[in-house]
Amino acid sequence: MTTVTLTGTGVPYPAPGRAGAGTLVRSGDTVLQFDAGRATTLHLAEAGVLPHALTAVLVTHVRSDHVSDLPDLAMTRWIQREVFPAGPLTVLAPAGGAALFVDGMLGPYAADIAVRTEHVQPSPPEVTLHAFAVPDRPEVVWRSDGGLVTVTAVGVRHEPVKEAVAYRVDTPDGAVVISGDTRVCPEVEALCHGADLLVHEACRAAALAEAVRGTVFATIFDYHADTVALGAMAERAGVPHTVLTHLIPAPGKAEEEAEFAADLREGAIAAGSPWDGIC
Ligand SMILES: [Zn+2]
Numbered sequence: 001m002t003t004v005t006l007t008g009t010g011v012p013y014p015a016p017g018r019a020g021a022g023t024l025v026r027s028g029d030t031v032l033q034f035d036a037g038r039a040t041t042l043h044l045a046e047a048g049v050l051p052h053a054l055t056a057v058l059v060t061h062v063r064s065d066h067v068s069d070l071p072d073l074a075m076t077r078w079i080q081r082e083v084f085p086a087g088p089l090t091v092l093a094p095a096g097g098a099a100l101f102v103d104g105m106l107g108p109y110a111a112d113i114a115v116r117t118e119h120v121q122p123s124p125p126e127v128t129l130h131a132f133a134v135p136d137r138p139e140v141v142w143r144s145d146g147g148l149v150t151v152t153a154v155g156v157r158h159e160p161v162k163e164a165v166a167y168r169v170d171t172p173d174g175a176v177v178i179s180g181d182t183r184v185c186p187e188v189e190a191l192c193h194g195a196d197l198l199v200h201e202a203c204r205a206a207a208l209a210e211a212v213r214g215t216v217f218a219t220i221f222d223y224h225a226d227t228v229a230l231g232a233m234a235e236r237a238g239v240p241h242t243v244l245t246h247l248i249p250a251p252g253k254a255e256e257e258a259e260f261a262a263d264l265r266e267g268a269i270a271a272g273s274p275w276d277g278i279c
Contacts, residue, residue, distance in 0.1 A: 002028075004243075008037050010247075015250035018247075020036075021037035021065055021246050023035065023199050028149075028172075029055075030148070031049060031053050032149075035060055038065065040073065051086070051089070054077070058151060059093040060098075062096075062097040063161065067101055071105040071106060075112075095131040098131075135153055135154055139153060148171065149171050152168040155187060156183075156185055157182050157187070161181070161223070164182060166180050168191045168195060174195075177239070179200040182225060183223055184226060184229040184230050188233070192237035193237055200234075200242060202224075203227065204227055204259065205222075205227075206228050208221070227264050230267060231270075232268060233267075234267075244264065
């Protein structure tokens, strides 16, 4: 069985009950975490996944809302190692800023690591980083032992962030696409063909264009995925289920959540089909 769990749907601005970006994909013995924003370690524990159980963490890009809990995952896996044995934490990240972040993320913990190593832990924490060049076309970047689960990456449109990718996980049960942060783009659309589930960031850019004109939010909205355009893209790609995450602006009540769904439906209908794919 393959399951997909959102460990966080938030953005840098804190919203009560909404952790930072993260998606957990479990398929058999394979446990993959995509991004690790604020409170990921806590929400993984609530989902029954302690850090030692992670097969790998895959980073979409280096922005704080996607990586702020990654050091916590690595440190906690290490601190718990005597109780829950685990090898180095495997992390995949695009070469460039994201890989640099992973490479140096435990540096600020040097004093803590030194004390714990002297008194409790037999050796320092280990992170095995696999950095890969951002692919122009979908490219397999990871395979499970035995090859039942594969992860494909492709570069997306999140400029001015230089290195940002979306991922697709293919399992024996089906395929899920995880957008990371991006405008609606053909790269993710291509990744969606034949997939069963799309987890995509969502920004009500078109609906709120007038309200944010001339503010910093207009700039931010420019490099995120407009929900109406996203609905059209999902329809064109034929992906049967779309799950919205990384919601901008964070909805505070049910009616505001419904507006995201309405945008998506509007886009899908404009692309030519009666909508029945939201979940
Ligand atoms: Zn983000």
